[in-house]
Amino acid sequence: NIEKILEYRIMPYGDKHLLLVARDVTRVTQLEEMRKDFVANVSHELRTPLTVLNGYLEMFNADEADYPKAFMHKAFAEMTAQSRRMQNLIEQLLILSRIEASAERVYEKIVDVPQMLSAIDSEAAALNREKSHGIRFQVDKNLQVFGIETELRSAFSNLIFNAIHYTPAKGNILVGWHLVDKRAEFFVQDDGEGIAEKHLARLTERFYRVDKARSRKTGGSGLGLAIVKHVLTHHNSKLEIASEVGKGSRFSFRFSNELTVVKSDATA
Ligand code: ADP
Secondary structure (H helix, E strand, C coil): CHHHHEEEEEEEECCCEEEEEEEECHHHHHHHHHHHHHHHHHHHHHHHHHHHHHHHHHHHHHCCCCCCHHHHHHHHHHHHHHHHHHHHHHHHHHHHHHHHHCCCCCCCCEECHHHHHHHHHHHHHHHHCCCCCEEEEEECCCEEEECCHHHHHHHHHHHHHHHHHCCCCCCEEEEEEEEECCEEEEEEEECCCCCCHHHHCCCCCCCCCCCHHHHHHCCCCCCHHHHHHHHHHHCCCCCEEEEECCCEEEEEEECCCCCEEECCCCCC
């Protein structure tokens, strides 16, 4: 469709000629399509939990019958889960838009990554209680980076919580923070369900999910890896994903050696 690629005008040029002025609008059109897709996706994500909530509310409203306790219990649990899902989506959207809008440059502040990982470890332990994974942290306590603390926390915790969500009970998760070739590297490795090769390139797109129904059930917003990607771009880094179906996944990234800080033993 030529109108989507070119914007053009034809004008007389002297007596015998015509002048064609054309402008390539591919990028403008792409951005417009992306914006429309984004709005459609957000609306869809919000509509589904709202439909469930409204269904229950209408039922309770229309009908004065006494429902059995077990039914009420289930209804409220479901309503709570759906309202949490909306809250999580809105929080993730706000984080994403803040990160996208921020022109903040890094290199200003040293972030104590070991301390941050220890806080995330406690949160993960609470979440993990019901699933009983073997989750291990191997953290180099002397290793820090220059960066934006809130953004890095989001990136680390999204990867760790994804591993917990997508690894069945009794699976193993290893979280690592160590020095490789003078550069700080973070990785999360799990022996969970793994991801087929064809999905890997699209995984960091907003709302891209391998299994939509499953991801929603875990409360996932579909924005986690998009957030990770943006955070890493801000820190001149890139997410690497290695995965095999049935074997597990490894998500990792490295900071440049300019951003890597190794505390000497004297200051440690
Ligand atoms: P979500 O909120 O759906 O988890 P993400 O952007 O964080 O969104 O992840 C996108 C998709 O990538 C998930 O829906 C899931 O299909 C897949 N995924 C992410 N992490 C893992 C993992 N550790 N193992 C298997 N699949 C994963």
